Amino acid sequence: MTTQSYVRTEMLGEKPPPSSQVGIVKWARENLFSSVPNIIMSILSIWAIYYILSGILPWIFQSSWNATSLHGCRDSIAATYGEGTEGACWSVIRERWQQLLFGFYPKELYWRPVAALILLFVAISPILFTAVPRKVMLFSMVYPFLGFWLLWGGSIWLPLSAIAGFAIGYAALIMLPKIIGNLGATIAAGLLPIIYWLFVSGPVISGLNGIAPIGIEGVDSDEMGGFMLSIIIGVSGIALSLPIGILLALGRQSPLFIVKTICVSFIEFIRGVPLITLLFVASVLLNYFLPPGTSFDLILRVIIMVTFFAAAYMAEVIRGGLAALPKGQYEAADALGLDYWKATRLIIMPQALKISIPNIVSNFIGLFKDTTLVSIIGLLDPMGLARAIPADQNWNGIVWEIYAFIAVLFWIFTFGMSRYSMYLERKLATGH
Amino acid sequence: MVTEIEREVDRSHMQVSDEVAIQITGMNKWYGAFHVLKDINLTVNRGERIVVCGPSGSGKSTLIRCINRLEVHQEGSIVVDGTELSSDLKNIDKIRSEVGMCFQHFNLFPHLTILENCTLAPIWVRGIPKKEAEETAMHFLEKVKIPEQADKYPGQLSGGQQQRVAIARSLCMKPRIMLFDEPTSALDPEMISEVLDTMIELAEEGMTMIVVTHEMGFARKVANRVIFMDAGQIVEENEPEQFFTNPQSERTQLFLSQILGH
Numbered sequence: 289m290t291t292q293s294y295v296r297t298e299m300l301g302e303k304p305p306p307s308s309q310v311g312i313v314k315w316a317r318e319n320l321f322s323s324v325p326n327i328i329m330s331i332l333s334i335w336a337i338y339y340i341l342s343g344i345l346p347w348i349f350q351s352s353w354n355a356t357s358l359h360g361c362r363d364s365i366a367a368t369y370g371e372g373t374e375g376a377c378w379s380v381i382r383e384r385w386q387q388l389l390f391g392f393y394p395k396e397l398y399w400r401p402v403a404a405l406i407l408l409f410v411a412i413s414p415i416l417f418t419a420v421p422r423k424v425m426l427f428s429m430v431y432p433f434l435g436f437w438l439l440w441g442g443s444i445w446l447p448l449s450a451i452a453g454f455a456i457g458y459a460a461l462i463m464l465p466k467i468i469g470n471l472g473a474t475i476a477a478g479l480l481p482i483i484y485w486l487f488v489s490g491p492v493i494s495g496l497n498g499i500a501p502i503g504i505e506g507v508d509s510d511e512m513g514g515f516m517l518s519i520i521i522g523v524s525g526i527a528l529s530l531p532i533g534i535l536l537a538l539g540r541q542s543p544l545f546i547v548k549t550i551c552v553s554f555i556e557f558i559r560g561v562p563l564i565t566l567l568f569v570a571s572v573l574l575n576y577f578l579p580p581g582t583s584f585d586l587i588l589r590v591i592i593m594v595t596f597f598a599a600a601y602m603a604e605v606i607r608g609g610l611a612a613l614p615k616g617q618y619e620a621a622d623a624l625g626l627d628y629w630k631a632t633r634l635i636i637m638p639q640a641l642k643i644s645i646p647n648i649v650s651n652f653i654g655l656f657k658d659t660t661l662v663s664i665i666g667l668l669d670p671m672g673l674a675r676a677i678p679a680d681q682n683w684n685g686i687v688w689e690i691y692a693f694i695a696v697l698f699w700i701f702t703f704g705m706s707r708y709s710m711y712l713e714r715k716l717a718t719g720h
Numbered sequence: 721m722v723t724e725i726e727r728e729v730d731r732s733h734m735q736v737s738d739e740v741a742i743q744i745t746g747m748n749k750w751y752g753a754f755h756v757l758k759d760i761n762l763t764v765n766r767g768e769r770i771v772v773c774g775p776s777g778s779g780k781s782t783l784i785r786c787i788n789r790l791e792v793h794q795e796g797s798i799v800v801d802g803t804e805l806s807s808d809l810k811n812i813d814k815i816r817s818e819v820g821m822c823f824q825h826f827n828l829f830p831h832l833t834i835l836e837n838c839t840l841a842p843i844w845v846r847g848i849p850k851k852e853a854e855e856t857a858m859h860f861l862e863k864v865k866i867p868e869q870a871d872k873y874p875g876q877l878s879g880g881q882q883q884r885v886a887i888a889r890s891l892c893m894k895p896r897i898m899l900f901d902e903p904t905s906a907l908d909p910e911m912i913s914e915v916l917d918t919m920i921e922l923a924e925e926g927m928t929m930i931v932v933t934h935e936m937g938f939a940r941k942v943a944n945r946v947i948f949m950d951a952g953q954i955v956e957e958n959e960p961e962q963f964f965t966n967p968q969s970e971r972t973q974l975f976l977s978q979i980l981g982h
């Protein structure tokens with residue numbers, strides 16, 4: 289027997305956690321100057337930051353906004369800040385910002401791309417944020433056609449007829465299974481819209497145009513350019529490459545030999561070829577392969593190539609996510625009686641995509657920035673303009689200002705994407 | 721391994737009917753050249769509770785995974801609820817929705833809440849309206865005594881709780897047969913009895929069960945028959961009392977002496 293036994297007679301209640309102390313001095317001491325190596329690193333870093341900013345900031349702010357030529361800029365900077373001062377010539381941005389944003393899109397129609405961009409954010413909101421009402425999803429489905437129509441204009445019947453094709457496919461998927469079985473209905477849902485678009489849609493559109501010529505002013509693809517073009521190619525590429533990438537990744541794991549071979553060959557071929565080569569194929573060669581007489585819009589061809597390229601990489605990223613899933617998840621889904629597509633959609637893909645989010649978003653960002661390569665095949669995206677503008681003799685010799693402007697535009701978009709991906713990861717974390 | 725089960729088992733509902741639930745005849749299975757299951761013959765009647773035991777690698781998991789075709793057998797036949805397992809996908813999905821399975825590592829869906837885990841299959845396989853599926857799910861979650869966890873994610877639950885959710889998830893499909901593959905062997909000792917309790921309750925209601933386990937206390941109290949497997953074959957099959965007190969084959973004696981200690 290020991291006399292030192294202890295029995296708690298009263299249980300302890302819960303206390304709030306200790307409040308963390310604040311104050312900039314305390315923060316700096318803990319985070320910057322906690323040890324000798326830390327102090328040295330902090331001082332070196334602060335010095336490096338100072339060195340870089342002291343070079344750049346004067347250039348940015350000792351600048352000229354109102355000149356009409358590079359010479360004018362230099363004179364005005366010399367007059368204001370003294371002879372020999374190096375400053376930025378933002379006047380070129382002031383004069384050409386519309387071109388950098390819209391290319392040669394007709395000035396009086398600028399509202400259309402702006403509206404398309406705003407509606408784009410509406411359309412993707414239900415996909416990005418679960419708090420947005422699900423009904424907005426219907427608008428998201430219509431948006432590709434609406435966006436196309438706003439940008440390129442022309443007859444309203446073209447986008448409506450395109451929608452009609454999808455409606456036919458959907459109707460076949462819903463109504464035919466009872467009559468000709470699931471497989472037949474799926475095939476019909478794939479074939480009927482294509483038949484419609486190829487043979488029926490053309491006459492229907494010209495017929496409707498004859499009866500009710502409703503439309504807005506058309507804009508040609510050559511008039512499109514600037515950052516708008518980057519967004520068109522980037523957003524289409526992103527929106528299309530994810531679903532195609534998912535299908536390719538699934539196909540690559542398929543037990544069906546032909547499906548697997550096609551997917552593997554496609555992925556390995558596209559990944560083995562530089563994007564710039566594919567873009568040249570799009571601009572020059574693709575016309576040889578298409579039936580004579582078909583003229584295929586260059587922007588559309590570029591979008592197809594960029595999509596293929598991104599989809600091949602996306603497929604590999606998603607395959608990584610699929611491989612990271614424990615086998616037990618597939619087994620549990622099977623054991624509950626879920627068929628392949630339901631198991632894939634409800635169990636496998638949500639988890640595989642969640643694992644892959646950082647890589648998927650990196651790919652999106654890469655794709656978005658890679659759209660600048662289209663300048664090499666003669667499209668006037670911002671990089672194309674950055675080379676065209678100095679050809680104007682007023683702005684002969686200007687370099688940094690335009691590139692800085694372009695960099696800031698791209699940075700805003702890509703930074704937004706990367707922040708969103710971090711938000712998504714945090715939101716989807718379900719604790720372990 | 722030998723958890724004492726304190727509770728008394730109510731055997732009033734545990735009658736075995738004459739109706740056959742599972743009939744396995746002359747079944748053989750190979751992994752490549754490796755003959756993993758050899759000439760398995762087994763009949764399970766409705767309401768019967770079978771415990772399968774045997775040394776590691778003897779083919780216990782493979783056997784019960786063949787019953788819902790997570791593994792494919794090459795020879796012989798397996799008839800579940802009157803439907804023969806063949807490569808016909810319709811039959812397989814039908815059988816899988818009638819046969820519930822619980823795994824050693826629970827295999828809950830980590831991206832879904834507990835409630836969603838339980839309602840997913842009823843909604844998408846059976847086509848039951850969401851509201852009704854949720855009511856059923858809550859009923860079974862209450863039964864396994866964790867209704868208050870319904871909105872949490874699997875990662876936030878203890879192992880024992882997760883396994884009980886896994887049982888509830890299977891029950892939500894209203895299966896006629898339940899398969900358990902070492903449901904307690906990944907659990908800490910203090911959680912084993914909470915899972916066994918749930919399984920005993922299920923047995924008392926007359927569920928047809930095949931349980932791979934080394935929990936001999938459970939086998940003694942609940943099983944109608946214990947099956948001992950070794951090297952891909954059924955070596956001994958007997959009533960629990962006989963099986964434990966008077967094992968016939970040498971291998972069984974060796975196995976029992978190892979597992980029961982001393």
Ligand SMILES: Nc1ncnc2c1ncn2[C@@H]1O[C@H](COP(=O)(O)OP(=O)(O)OP(=O)(O)O)[C@@H](O)[C@H]1O
Binds near residue numbers: 756775779780782
């Ligand atoms: N996918 C597979 N491919 C090849 N061999 C396998 C495969 N799965 C299992 N085996 C082998 O089949 C044999 C039986 O495995 P099984 O998992 O059925 O054993 P078990 O009796 O459940 O063992 P344990 O008690 O360890 O779970 C083992 O020798 C194992 O190595």
Ligand SMILES: [Mg+2]
Binds near residue numbers: 781782902
């Ligand atoms: Mg096993």
